[in-house]
Amino acid sequence: MSERARPYINPYLAGALLGIVLFLAFFITGTGLGASGGLNRLLVYGQNFVAPEHIDQVPYLLKMAGGNTNPLDSWIVYLTAGTFLGGVISGLYGRRMRVETNKGPRISHRTRWIMAFLGGILMGYGARLARGCTSGQALSGGAVLSVGSWAFMFAVFAGAYALAYFLRRFWN
């Protein structure tokens, strides 16, 4: 990767493009975008190998993988796989494919990794509790004017801003 990475596109242009993608998703398929649902099903797929009896006893998991239901047999899995592929394509085009760790200047790589892992746990847990992540609830639900999605969106920003000050050492 000797060539310099292309700059990110203007946020409003990116937003407009994302808006058009979101609109087309609704227009063509009737559902919005999402990410955590696909990861959820991927996880349940793995769990089903390790402990299938357990799946059959937990109602929440049963819905996705009970009996001979294949948890990967869902559109959201394909959407999630596509999101990953899209990232690869855009990363290649923008010459931004690089093994690296983005972090604040004052913390070590290892600290950043631990924080990313912990943040991921909270994100995953919260996303299932809220029945959707930033893509599925805030973005998709926001665009179709769902009351719950707007309340959710404000809660996400509130939670992040409330804690941002105390974590400034990690990012600045």
Added chain:
Amino acid sequence: MTIFPLPLTELLGQYGAYFVYLLVGIAFGATLESAGFGNSKKLAAQFYFKDLTVFKVMFTAIIVAMTLIFLTSALGLLDYNLIWVPPTYLWPGIVGGLIMGVGFIVGGFCPGTSLVAMATGKVDGVFFVLGVLVGIFLFGETVSQFAVFFESSFMGRFTLPELFSVSYGTVVLAVVVIALMLFWGAEKVEAAVGGETARKAPRRALPAAGALTALAVAVLVLGQPSNADRWDMIAEEQGALLEQRMVQIEPAELLGLVHDSRIKTVMLDVREEAHYNLFHIHDARHASLRDLEAMSEKLMQEPGNTVFVTMSNDEQRATEAWKVLRAESLPNVYILEGGVNGWIRSFGDEHFVRDRYVMNRSADEPAFRFDLAIGARHPASEPVPHDEAEFTPKVKLELKRAPTGGGCG
């Protein structure tokens, strides 16, 4: 008839539909990545007011998508009733959102952005995705401890225009205007806090903002289609079904449906309440014509194997009810042929049918006289099905087009 959203599985088969979702995903991932969302530092900078890219991208996306959705709906191209609106579970959503906000500032990503971070080789993205999987796992293991809370404050498909009792167009225009003002503010904040990293405003910002506002005004002026408008869009096709009597099912077929364990039958009795009290079919719900449009939202949530049957004394009101429900895009709606009168004629005992027959009645009025309001306790209310009953079967289960799960299903 509104064409969109497309019944993808019907058109392309299951894997064809999955391929479309894959393409949508690719477009989604590529846009996220090119906006800079694969970089956790850029994402976190949002919360230190240095770089408000997250806010700008998200809200631009929301207002663009929202305006296009309600514009195409106003033009009769897109059926809003068939679109997945995440149902509101208010408090689980807010608590989950707060937890996610904390996760966002701690971890630097949200699930979607961590995927593209991982895709472009970001190690912190990989750790984040692993964390998300652990978090989801923990949720699956603990949700039964607080199942009551998880299912609480359920408000169904509940939208901002319903909350504020204003039209969709009003909310669309208001959201667009508020977002544009916030963008203007965001530029000021970035210039003040971000210093040299702040970019200058894009050249075409004003015309673009103007164009979007104009579209939002168009949404407001056009208005969303009413039930009558929606019927007009499908009148030709659906009216033909009525005339060819493709949707009027005989009493024997209805009785068969009620006793078919693979089918959920929802019977909607749209007669006056007094008539319903005198006699109705066992398990039939009373519904007034006025309330049907509002009811249709709930009926839409019934499982895919549900058959709806409307009934009145004869067929007149039942047909009106059928039109209202079909206009709201409810699938698998039928009319009881001959109405409740026809039902009693089929299943009432000989003496009753002969002695209680009312001569000279007006249309869509009861044809049999009841002395007492016995509701569903009359023997004809719950007849025993017998296999030899002959009828022309008309019910064909239509694949449900309204999505049953949304973005994070």
